[in-house]
Amino acid sequence: MTHTNQFALLSSRRFLPFFCTQSLGAFNDNVFKNALIVMIAFRLATDEANFLINLAAGLFILPFFLLSATAGQIADKLDKSVLIRRIKLAEIGIVLFGIAALYSGNNYLSLLVLFLLGAQSTFFGPVKYAILPQHLQKTELVGGNALVEMGTFVSILLGTIVGGLLAGFTGDGESGLLWISAVITITAIAGYLASRAIPSAAAPAPDLVLNYNPFTQTARILREAAKTPSVFYAIIGISWFWLLGAAYLTQIPSLTRNVLGGSESVVTLLLCCFTIGVAVGSLLCGRLSGGRVELGLVPIGAAGLTIVGILLASTTGSYQPPADGSVAAFWANEGSLGILVSLTLIGIFGGFFIVPLYSMMQERSAPEIRARIIAVNNVLNALFMVVAAVLGIVFLNVLGATIPQFFLIIALMNAAVALFVFTKVPEFAMRLLIWLLSHTMYRVKHEGLEQIPAEGPAIIACNHVSYVDALLLAGAVRRPIRFIMYKPIYEIPVLHFIFKTSRAIPICSKEKDPEGYARAFEAIEQGLKDGDLLCIFPEGQLTKDGELQPFKAGIEKILQRTPVPVIPMALRGLWGSFFSHKDGHAFSTLPRRFWSKVCVVAGPPLEAAMVKAEKLQETVLGLRGEHR
Structure with a gap:
């Protein structure tokens, strides 16, 4: 097939229903999660709030460790379109339970709902990426991944913003809870209806015997992935990107408050720049790839992440905050444009880095274990995000580094990791020379x-x-x-x-x-x-x-x-x-x-x-x- 515009996929039944389903799911998860975190932060004493917020983040990630191995096996064993519909039905049930938890005022019950939403996302993850190679031609795979990454990050951002805004209404009585309930219920139902239009995606391993031990199953699939070095190191590269992204995003609120002297609205502005950057970078990657998995863009993305990361560290390190913390004051202040451009470019280069790696992992994984490979990738993504939190604690709290210094450290670490991966898989460097x-x-x-x-x-x-x-x-x-x-x-x-x-x-x-x-x-x-x-x-x-x-x-x-x-x-x-x-x-x-x-x-x-x-x-x- 000849290469076509990636946006043409949005008019295809092979892609549009799935795109809508996954975007609505990402939006809903983040509406509930951020609304809950904001309500906890503003209703409880600081110490209790910090404990529950960190517990919430951990509970959402925990299912990826416990259930990803099983989720990957189920995705290989069943028709993926049927499995998606079952997952979306479960989401409706979880949302209804979540509404009851919110009205009860029991924070721990709400945290249980967050764990269930994390479990639902865990089972959706392997299907999300394994279904694309079954429905798309090879010439469409990069464009499809680019649209999925764009849709995911935009949905996460919108869900975070909407969740925070709706949580702010709860101070006026039960009208805020009513709005939250309406939004998450309507979104969950819309996601299920969209999933019903997803075409069938036959099970590649219907006779697979499930192994419910997450540790032995994860180790087994990692050994299978290691037999194809390009797949294994694609997983390492993807997981590293999630570590890098988590390291930046986790520090943005503290950076805004303690370094930039900004308000919550400045936090939203910075998050928007990063997210828009990833969306633009993903779409540009699809455009520049010309319908093939263009690995030559990965070194460009890695180099950009390091160079712009160093620039962000320098810009934030020399920034002099204004007296007023508003967006207008931040925008008018010297150095603010450099910070916004740096965060946007980090997102763009991140899109260059991540889209070809996801496409390569899908294309080169054996079809009969593809979902399990993606499930293991999700486990490592979660693990690397935890490592990002640990690195933040070690450098910022134990070693006493500033946030700009921490940004410099992870930018230099990115260069080291990229060189390691490119040495192990020289194809990246070869494709870069060909692309240039x-x-x-x-x-x-x-x-x-x-x-x-x-x-x-x-x-x-x-x-x-x-x-x-x-x-x-x-x-x-x-x-x-x-x-x-x-x-x-x-x-x-x-x-x-x-x-x-x-x-x-x-x-x-x-x-x-x-x-x-x-x-x-x-x-x-x-x-x-x-x-x-x-x-x-x-x-x-x-x-x-x-x-x-x-x-x-x-x-x-x-x-x-x-x-x-x-x-x-x-x-x-x-x-x-x-x-x-x-x-x-x-x-x-x-x-x-x-x-x-x-x-x-x-x-x-x-x-x-x-x-x-x-x-x-x-x-x-x-x-x-x-x-x-």
Whole structure:
């Protein structure tokens, strides 16, 4: 499928009912939670209020530790659309119980309701992300995740604001409780009605035997996730983002009161900037990804989180609060704009960071355990959020750091964690280089790429114009490609790291290195037997004059040993670029072309028996045409 605007999903029954269901659920949870916390804070003595508020936060997170493992198994065992409807029915029951608790005035009964809402969210979490790959095409997955992240954060913010406002009405009598009751009941019913329109999502593991021990089940699925390093470290990256977000959001009230000298309305303004930033970043990520899981945006997000985090620490550390704590006074004060922009940018870069990681976790998890993988991710998210609270206590209360200093510490910690993850999964760095190349020096267009088989062994045969041919092909083709390339090019510094990461196969002439030549053909044969997509440049070297060089017979030898389809491809527009040999050796002059148009063209697959070097050269030349 071709990539379409991500907002088009909002008109699709495959996505819209689910989007509405999850957004309404996030809104309702936060209306009740924040209304309860505000009422506790303003009705009770400070010591008792602080105890109950912290207990409330813990009770909402506790079910993620206790029940996520079971929730993930149930989501893999049952039809997800049916499970969502049952969860939303349970939400209506919990809300009615919550109304009774609020009217009773019993805070501990209300905290029990909060625990039940947390449990309901725990069971919804694995379904929320596991259902998307079943209903969306691969080209829609990033856009769908971007909309879900946007909807979730906006709903959390709106729920927090509405809950606080409605709680403020309770001081005038029972009218405030009536408003809270009406809002959460109507929202819960609307969520259930929306869930009834969600299409069926068949159970991937209907015969699964449930393991109710959360510790052994979590450990088992973590071991399964570790078998695919990209999935495992995606989980680590996602959990780290939640730690980072919790660290910032938890300190915003204290930052506002003790550092910025602002009122509660300034707290809301800061929260709005962060949340809007995440929503915008998520949508931008979907737009910039071009319909694929673009991991190159993750390092950009990580770098932005560190740089802007340091900027926020510096700006807040030098801020001089005004005498008046109002929003107007804060806005007019020097340094306030920098703080608002920093929080917004942290949210934007957070969207760049989180959306591709969620998409990669979904796409690369085995379908039969996908919900359980997501459940384990939820456990680690909750654990990392607890760690964020512990870090806040240690640095702020034990070591005596200021809040700006704490922001600086976590920004530097983010850089360390990002480097660790990117070292373990070099694909992130490789995709970043490809993304930068295809969005700065070139405008890459595609033709006929849908003719490349979605799975199974095949060989791409392409003309060879520049040192970045492999990068541009890897960026254009959705499937991972293993390149068969001339050994001297494979060993070029920096590019060597990229080619090695993508498991390229270096080869040179039989006369120069007979042992290496034999190893290369063994690796090629094994790769095709494993179902890999390989790419060969049959010319054997870069063109010196922009014209196709004679195709060598090596591809015929490969096909004799392992007959597979051959996809002829051509690169147009690269001759004359900084990386080509036009007017001398490549890299010999400064780049003269930026944002130039390059086209990647694929032709229909050829049967192995039909492929001869000379005919293949004519086919590739026909695809390239006159545009070198």
